[in-house]
Amino acid sequence: MTTQPYRLAEGGIVDRERPLTFSFNGRRLTGFAGDTLASALLANGVHLVGRSFKYHRPRGILTAGTEEPNALVQLETGNRSTPNLKATRVELYDGLVATSVNCWPGVSFDASALIDTAHRMVPAGFYYKTFMWPRGGWHVYEKLIRRMAGMGRAPEGPDPDRYDRVNAHCEVLVVGAGPAGLAAARAAGRSGVRVILADEQPRPGGMLLNVADTKGEPGADWVGDTLSELRSMPNVRVLTRTTVTGYFDHNFLVAVERVTDHLGPDAPAHLPRQRLWRIRAARVVLATGALERPLTFANNDRPGVMLAAAARAYVNAFAALPGRRAVVCTNDDSAYDAALDLHRNGVEIAAIADLRTDPARPAAQAAAAGLNILYGHAVVDTGGRRRVRSAHVAGIGSDGFLKGPVRALQCDLVLMSGGWSPAVHLFSQSGGRLRYDDALGAFLPDRARQRVQCAGAVNGAADTASCILQGQDAGSGDLPAAASAAVAEAGSHWPIPARNRSGEFRRFVDFQNDVTTADIALAVAEGYQSVEHLKRYTTLGMGTEQGKTGNVPGIAVLAGSLGAPLPAVGTTTFRPPYDPVTFGAIAGRDVGPLADPVRETPMHAWHVKAGAVFEDVGQWKRPFYYPLAGETKRDAVVRECLAVRNAVGLMDATTLGKIVVSGRGAVAFLNRVYTNAWDDLEVGRCRYGLMLGEDGMVLDDGVTARLATNQFLMTTTTGNASRVLAWLEEWLQTEWPDLDVYLTSVTEQFATVALAGPKARAVLSGLTSDIDVTTGAFPFMSWRSGHVAGFPARVFRISYSGELAYEISVPAAHGLNLWAALSRQGEDHGITPFGTEAMHVLRAEKGYLMVGQETDGTVTPIDLGMQWILKKRKDYIGRRSLARSAMLDPMRKRLVGLRTEDPDLVLPEGAQILPTAPYGPPETMVGHVTSSYWSGVLRRSVALALVKGGRDRETTTVHVPLDGRTARAEICDPRFYDPDGARLRG
Amino acid sequence: MLLIACPWCGQRDESEFTCGGEAHIQRPPDPDALSDPEWADYLFMRANPKGRHRERWCHTHGCGRWFNVERHTVTHDVLSVYRMGEAPPDDRDGDPS
Structure with a gap:
């Protein structure tokens, strides 16, 4: 066991039977169980523990608690490493590893300390003054400043x-x-x-x-x-x-x-x-x-200058002596108790300089103990570099200036108490x-x-x-x-006069941010007179310490500079947190897979086994595409699309939002929330609906089926399901409580499979005996109930691909078996599972809108060329907004198709569209690409875009600037494939 | 974190609720009768008082019901809570803070 030269033989709460070894800046030291890192360092005589933030001045341990501004350490290494912990709060354990922050290459020789000698270059507000020239130079300076300041380092890997x-x-x-x-x-x-x-x-x-x-x-x-x-x-x-x-x-x-x-x-x-x-x-x-509070005398920041009560805590609680010979400077009574406790434990008290000439409660005990008390005196400067070596004591006159000679007292500890x-x-x-x-x-x-x-x-x-x-x-x-x-x-003598008014001295108010009394005076001279402005300009009271020690001294100096009473200056606002909080504590268990719920469909296991690549849609995991061995994404998507166009494909559509709308007011309700009319929809039929916000912008779309006279099944887009339900509930509860309507989310209750392609009917007919799938009996946009593969099912003849298609819904528990049965049944027809990417391509080939892709909250049905769905003779949410003149402006961005001149070029989505070849900024931009894919069936790229003037510009050529070149494209009908819809109705 | 007394479920943390903004703004019965500025006023303009404010809140992660809250925007005191369709408590004079 190494010796701890400043440890008392007895007393304190430390357990001398349990020595602990630790490392500080690479030095192996020993402390005891019960120590803080700070008390263990003091017991070993280590005072130089860090460098200050701005001037890189040597700093020691100022306090014994949460308010510590100086003794910040980086604790441990690797991903468990934590920066900027206060040594006064870190409890010692065996094997602890700590290093100082704010110094390079080391705390004893810090290269950046050169700044200290050039401190006139970095006055208050230097961030705003010094680095403003030349224009753009900040980018260079910032990196250098960050390296020199920056406190500790955050670990780079995940928190273990x-x-x-x-x-x-x-x-x-x-x-x-x-x-x-x-x-x-x-x-x-x-x-x-x-x-x-x-x-x-x-x-x-x-x-x-x-x-x-x-x-x-x-x-x-x-x-x-x-x-x-x-x-x-x-x-x-x-x-x-x-x-x-x-x-x-x-x-x-x-x-x-x-x-x-x-x-x-x-x-x-x-x-x-x-x-x-x-x-x-x-x-x-x-x-x-x-x-x-500290006192503001010149060079009050040297290692070995400490708050009086902190020294008292180290001696009494930790049995660690912060020094052998102390000078005390105080403007209140409590420092006397500290001096006596130190004195009793063998610390020589060279002098107690009390700023008060006539303290209300004279320090009788201290006098009785023979301590040298100097009333009306103060420490006015200190000497030493990496450790305080002397304190300069002088009388302070009633005029606030020095009175009498300045005496230098040798010491290794200066205690201060500013109340x-x-x-x-x-x-x-x-x-x-x-x-x-x-x-x-x-x-x-x-x-x-x-x-x-x-x-x-x-x-x-x-x-x-x-x-x-x-x-x-x-x-x-x-x-x-x-x-x-x-x-x-307390509360007087802010600041304490310096021994030489023209000489080199700095009196620190905020130790952590290196804010001096001169910085405050300068800020006031420059017009920063509000305490909140002063804080931002000088950084007084910022950082991890948040002005716990320096707040009132700083306000007092400000009040002095302004010649205003202290309460008139007031405090800055106290905001949480009182003490820094780790991100880990805030995040708790909400990390990794628990950060957000994951929703999987009943068929998920099948998709995984089939090697699907998944896409996150809201919280859902949806198959994106199913690559075969050696296939690229594009290969797989083309294969899946061609299967749907030429044979049959199946897609997991379970995630679409499903809401049952029931009650005697259901029809009236749908008439209000959708833009089209629902009175004439027969039971057994389906209809596409578009939902707007009251501002007339497209909110969502989907197909709604009439299940019974007063019951409908509404579908929503996957990502909008809960938002649409909340939206409808809000209208029902707050605006139309008289409507007899009930909404029930059944998204998770049913599994849905989309069966699409010219062979879809053949596959379905082999699996059902009680549903007549012939076109006459089961036309497009209708639904039937019965059994599919032996499971009770609702079958909807609707299509998002433009092909003959059915969506089959069964109770969720049967989803996987239905999927498997359809796969087996379709084998002879070349049935192919397809993912969301193929679905996107298929619908884009048809010019169908996708909410969230073609719409972004600024797009109306008129912009999308969907006037046909807007009923004139009824009111619905958003209708009045569409009647505003600006909505009818033909120069609004409207939906068009884009045919690139180079058929192999797939434009990036989001690319800007120019009316002419680029001529240099600022360009005139007339629109942007919203969807863009390679179409296997058309053997060329297809793109949808929102362009000013819309289809009035058809056949004109526009320019799309890309990285280093410009593509040309022609505006066209967005329906690239089967524009008349013959395939879908077949 | 406010403590809000849902009229159906009792006192719950603010994180269970969604604020729906100013209450008692009725959708005009005949929107066509409104001029564009009048419609814009209904659609976009909301009071932002310093003091008492009547708001709609929804117990999103609870019963799912909308109701009204009278809240003081400076002190965040919840002054009263009443159900949809109920009349707001009588206007009281003065600042409760």
Whole structure:
């Protein structure tokens, strides 16, 4: 075991019996179970942990929690690697591998740190200034900037881990398990209601975990007792390692539980890595605590400069010394407690520089301990490079300038405390208003908009006793008692004057984004005076940290620059998430094959066995084509098309939407939703219908059969089935509730096979004895019921291929057997299964429209040349819109056929159509290709297009620009094959 | 995530519902009697108030029924829920926020 030179011999929560080995930037180090990565690094004397985002300055560990802006690491390697994790939050496990982000080639020598010496070139808003010349140069600069900035790296392969999602409901959700949260959960739990207590730390206790001397107040024992009472209540759920990241409407909160992150790659396989909790709470108690603020003195960002309470936590909770000789700078009381705890553990306190000349509560204990307290003093600069080596201390006059000499004190640790900011993030997200409290120097929760109460430090309570009291009140549903004491009398001295006003110094407000007091002053001088503008211009408060430490100092500096009171400046909006959330947790199980449901027809197994290539149509898997050995897609499609044209083919049409429309109002309903009339359709007959939106644009089409006087079977396109059903329901329920009509989706109840081709009748007649299939008895656009292959069936004589065709529907359970029976029966006739691509080619050869291909929500029936289907004497959805003059403009894009001059050329769908040969941009474009295929039966390409002027332009030549050349084509009748429809009626 | 009380199923998450926009816009009984601008007004123009708003919602992933919701567009408070065909609750003055 390697030694840990800065580890105390006893104390803390670390388990010295369980040493853990880990690697940081390639160095093998040792820590103990219970450590965070940050505490283990400090125990090993490692302070330089990263480089800053913009200037690549050496940075150390600033905090001990979620608010850490500097110590970001890339954890693990390969596809499990996670970027930008806070070392202060990563729990140590054996074999952990972490590297710093933002540095190349390494953290000790970072080539980009040259920027630091040239920092005048990258002032606030440099993105918007420096890289604007020459025009177009941004493309070059961007790549360089991304490489230098960019934080960590995302893994490139799929995430090997599993994530889960839980929906939970409770009467009381308590966020934060410090003294206030524990007391709130206990009070609520005792009332018997369902309680969830969520805390982001591995152990409940909050600040009490970091306190050595509780001065007679409740401490670790109280935490233990409260927790065991909570654990004994069946109605209370305690979630640790769980960060509530978002507070949304109607008391809906989202939390992320890190289930196995602390176990590393060896976590048990049955557990998810993280769990996303979606919690609906009747009442919420926010006991989110407060975050300590840094002070803005020159070079306040060197490794070894740390928040006072963080140092206290490292010493007390982790038994890790952050240094041997410390200088403290503070403007509030809490830093004295930290100084005393460090002092007791052997850290020499060189001086405590208190910005206040006359603190309300003099630090008697510190004085009694013999600590050197300098009132009205501050740290005004620091020395050192990769680690702080000295602190320069001077008196601050009432005019805000330096008073007296500047003394350099040797040290390896500088503690700072700029007071505390209540963690009002979730309260603010919930819609609550904040108010600025002058005495506390902080924004506090004010008026709530939802059922939420705040308790403890987030509410301004300073000592453990008042935190517990507030928690008890809030947990019981009472209004929390007023805070008994102020958090601090902070809020002054932003920024702290520098020792040499003309010299080189930078005072950092936002450590993560390298925003200094000078950046804020510059932004104000340039007119960015609103706090929201300042944020975007300087990037203050962005990134993973979101201004947790620097928010109030930044606002204070802004207020100072503007000469305005701080509350008048206000805060930027707090938005979720409070802490970064992994995409894995958001996606949960909805990944891979579970991302979207997959729908398969009853015949699917047959298609798979036949080697079909599948196409996704909505959620359905449809056979695209059935290639034989050695066949290309084009070969297979031509073969399938020719089989339908010359013999017989069969296609799985199960996926078409099927809706039964029944009731006494069914006819009236169809008359309103379709453009044509339905009164005269006899039982046993079918009719094609076109459905429009109220804007007159084509929505869907399909064939509807009259099953009985008051019952119809409507079909829709595959992809539109649920949308059409919802559309019809909406009209029925909201506009025509008086109509006696019921809609029932039966898409999945029936399997449907399309049998198409001149031999279709021969095949069908061999399989049915109770349906007369002769043309006279069973004409085109009619349907019959009976048995096919022994199964009860409805047979519809309808066609989308232009050939003699039947669609046979049987109960879904018989689908596979029907398909097999038809295949066997058709063998002698050369029956061939065909897929959706052949269907598309066959219908395009006939000039039939395909919804979604020829239509895109801007195409009317008139554009499609389908005036014949628009009934003049009745009202229907969309009719009034078609009467608008613009709809009748002959120069609208209308459906035409296109014959390419080169018959072998298949135009790409979507290609633009020009009236003349291209002459250079901007071209005049008159239309585009909507469908385009190779036609085996015509031995040439066929294409459909929407072109301005439509068929009035027939026989004119248009130009289609392609990659590197231009094709010529002639506008023609879109019915390329059998234009009179003789084959279909035969 | 709103909590919406479907008049048929009770309180459910917003993700079960579809919002159908402004309520109480009746399809003109005789569209031919309308001028083009009047028709366009029916077809496209919708209120976008800051405050109380009556909307149609459908419990798409539940009972499938359409109903009306009176919602405050600033606070997202659901002020009332009533069935299709029912009269909206009386207009109340003032801003409930």
